[in-house]
Amino acid sequence: MPSIQALSSTPLDIPHTVPDHALLPFLRSQSQNTLTRLYQRPSSCLSILRLLGPLQRQLIMNLLWLESAIPVSTMAAWVVPDGKKLYNEALSAVVGLHIIQNSTVKLALNPTFKSSLRQAITGGGTTSSFGVPAEKDEKRQPVGIDTLDAYALERWETILHYMVSSGQGQLPTKPSQGVLFLLQRSGLMQTTHGSALQITSAGFQFLLHSPHDQLWSLLLQYLHMAEERQMDLVEVLSFLFMLSTMELGREYSADSLSETQKAMLEDLRDYGLIWQRKGSSKCFSPTRLATTLTCLSPPLPTSSTATSVTTSGTEVSLSSTAGPQGFIILETNYRVYAYTNNPLQTAVLNLFITMKYRFPNLVVGMLTRESVRKALSNGITADQIISYLVAHAHPQMRKNNPLLPVTVQDQIRLWELERNRLKSAEGFLYKDFASQADYDYVLAYAKQLGVVLWENTTKRSFFGTLEGHANIRGFIERRSGAS
Amino acid sequence: MRAIKGVLLTCDSAVKQILLSMNEKDPFIIEDLDDYHLVIKADEEYRVRKVLEAELEKNTYSLEAS
Structure with a gap:
C-alpha cells in the first residue's frame, strides 16, 4: 500500500515544485487600482497570462468568453476531489492578481482584464499596446x-x-x-x-x-x-x-x-x-x-552560436562541436572539460574550478578542495555548483544516468559540510540557580520566548540567545523583587 | 543565579578535543557544557575559528599540493 500512496501523491506534489514566476509576487503586492490600469492594455494581459501556471491559465480561459458571472459551485463541480487543493491554490493566486474578482458566490473575470485579453486574442482596437511598427525607410537597411x-x-x-x-x-x-x-x-x-x-x-x-x-x-x-x-x-x-x-x-x-x-x-x-x-x-x-521576457525560449542565443557571434567567424566550426546548450564534461576524477571560448563562461567556471590548460575551444580544469572552498567562502553553495554543472552539461554527458558522477557530487557536498563543523551563537549562560524550582521557573519562561539554545537540568544551567537576555533579566528581577 | 556573556559553540566531539587542547595553550573556554557544546569568550571567536581551521587543514591531503 505505501507504494500506491506514494504514487498517487506525486502528481499532486509536482505543481508545488514549480515556483511562481518572479514577477508575480511583485504584481500581487500592487494595489487593485494599479493592476486594473495595467489590465487596460491588451499586451499586458497577454503577457501576464503567459507568466501564469497552466491551471491558472485554464481557469482564466474558462471564464474568458462568459458574459455573466457563474456560481462558484459550477466551477467547483469540474474539480475532482484530489485536485481540490490545487484548484484552490490556483484560484487564490489569480484572485490575488485581481484577475478573477474575489467573491464567495460568483466567479467572474475582472471586466477590464476580460475585454483586454479578448482584444489581445481577437485583434482589433487602437490601443497600440503591442507597439507601433515604424514606417519603412527605403534608404536604410533594416537591422538584422x-x-x-x-x-x-x-x-x-x-x-x-x-x-x-x-x-x-x-x-x-x-x-x-x-x-x-x-x-x-x-x-x-x-x-x-x-x-x-x-x-x-x-x-x-x-x-x-x-x-x-x-x-x-x-x-x-x-x-x-x-x-x-x-x-x-x-x-x-x-x-x-x-x-x-x-x-x-x-x-x-x-x-x-x-x-x-x-x-x-x-x-x-x-x-x-x-x-x-x-x-x-x-x-x-x-x-x-x-x-523572450514572458516565454520559455532562451533569452540569449545559445552558447554555440554565442561564441561564434562574439569571436571571429573562423572559430565557428570549432565551437559548433558543443551542443546547443551544454559545454561542460565532468569526469569521475574531478576533471572538467569545458568546450567554450567564451571569456564569460570561462570566468564563471573559474569561480569554482582550478584551471589547468586552455585551448582555443577548450578549457580544462579540476574541481579541487581549494577551488570549491574558495567558491563556498564566496557564498556560493554546493547545490548551486552542482546545478550549474547540470544545467550546462555537454550533450555527451546527458547519456549518463545520473548525469554527474555521484562521487563528485557527494564530495562537493562533503566539502561544504566540512566548513560547518563549528556552529556558534552569541548569548548568555545562566547558571548557579539557587534551587531547582527557580531553575525550572526561569527555564520555562525562556522556553516560552523561544530563546533557549542549550539546557541541562543536572547542571542547572541553560544558554539563551542575546535577544532574549533583556526579557529574562527583567523576569528574574521582577521575581526577586516580588519575593 | 549568574548570567555570563559568551558564545555557544556547537561542534562534533573531534573538533571539541582540538578546542580543548587549544585551550591549554591559550585559555578561552568559559564553560565546558557537554560533548558537543562549549561556551567561550565572545571576543575570542574569530581567533579560535582561525586557529581551528589551520589545525584541521593540517589533516587534509590535497592532490594539488603533490
Whole structure:
C-alpha cells in the first residue's frame, strides 16, 4: 500500500515544485487600482497570462468568453476531489492578481482584464499596446536579427563579465552608470570603504542562475527603483510587457510612447533589451532579451552560436562541436572539460574550478578542495555548483544516468559540510540557580520566548540567545523583587 | 543565579578535543557544557575559528599540493 500512496501523491506534489514566476509576487503586492490600469492594455494581459501556471491559465480561459458571472459551485463541480487543493491554490493566486474578482458566490473575470485579453486574442482596437511598427525607410537597411543578437549578448555579457572579474582585480569594460547603480542597489555588488565595486555573495549566486532569472531579478530591482524615482509603475510594467510581445528584428516607432517610457528606452538600451540606431533615434528594435521576457525560449542565443557571434567567424566550426546548450564534461576524477571560448563562461567556471590548460575551444580544469572552498567562502553553495554543472552539461554527458558522477557530487557536498563543523551563537549562560524550582521557573519562561539554545537540568544551567537576555533579566528581577 | 556573556559553540566531539587542547595553550573556554557544546569568550571567536581551521587543514591531503 505505501507504494500506491506514494504514487498517487506525486502528481499532486509536482505543481508545488514549480515556483511562481518572479514577477508575480511583485504584481500581487500592487494595489487593485494599479493592476486594473495595467489590465487596460491588451499586451499586458497577454503577457501576464503567459507568466501564469497552466491551471491558472485554464481557469482564466474558462471564464474568458462568459458574459455573466457563474456560481462558484459550477466551477467547483469540474474539480475532482484530489485536485481540490490545487484548484484552490490556483484560484487564490489569480484572485490575488485581481484577475478573477474575489467573491464567495460568483466567479467572474475582472471586466477590464476580460475585454483586454479578448482584444489581445481577437485583434482589433487602437490601443497600440503591442507597439507601433515604424514606417519603412527605403534608404536604410533594416537591422538584422544577427546584429540584434550580437548587441544584446555584448551588453549582457559586459554586465556579467564586469561582475565576475571584479573579485579578481581585473578591469574589464565598465557597464554604464545606470547598470552599476542597479547592481549596487540589488545587492549584487557593493563598495567597501569607498573602493571599487566588489561582487557580493548574492552576486556570485546570481552568476550561476539562468539568463532568464538573471534578467528578471534585475528588472524587478528596476521596478522597485522606478517606484522611488516617481515613475508611473503602470507605464513601466506595460512597456516591459509591450516589448515582450514584440517581434524580433522589427523596428518600432518611439513616437507613441509616453514620456516615462521614452526615458526607459535609455535604461533598457544599457541592459541590452533594446537596440537603437542612435541615442536620439525615433525608432527602436527589441532584442531577443526583450522578446523572450514572458516565454520559455532562451533569452540569449545559445552558447554555440554565442561564441561564434562574439569571436571571429573562423572559430565557428570549432565551437559548433558543443551542443546547443551544454559545454561542460565532468569526469569521475574531478576533471572538467569545458568546450567554450567564451571569456564569460570561462570566468564563471573559474569561480569554482582550478584551471589547468586552455585551448582555443577548450578549457580544462579540476574541481579541487581549494577551488570549491574558495567558491563556498564566496557564498556560493554546493547545490548551486552542482546545478550549474547540470544545467550546462555537454550533450555527451546527458547519456549518463545520473548525469554527474555521484562521487563528485557527494564530495562537493562533503566539502561544504566540512566548513560547518563549528556552529556558534552569541548569548548568555545562566547558571548557579539557587534551587531547582527557580531553575525550572526561569527555564520555562525562556522556553516560552523561544530563546533557549542549550539546557541541562543536572547542571542547572541553560544558554539563551542575546535577544532574549533583556526579557529574562527583567523576569528574574521582577521575581526577586516580588519575593 | 549568574548570567555570563559568551558564545555557544556547537561542534562534533573531534573538533571539541582540538578546542580543548587549544585551550591549554591559550585559555578561552568559559564553560565546558557537554560533548558537543562549549561556551567561550565572545571576543575570542574569530581567533579560535582561525586557529581551528589551520589545525584541521593540517589533516587534509590535497592532490594539488603533490
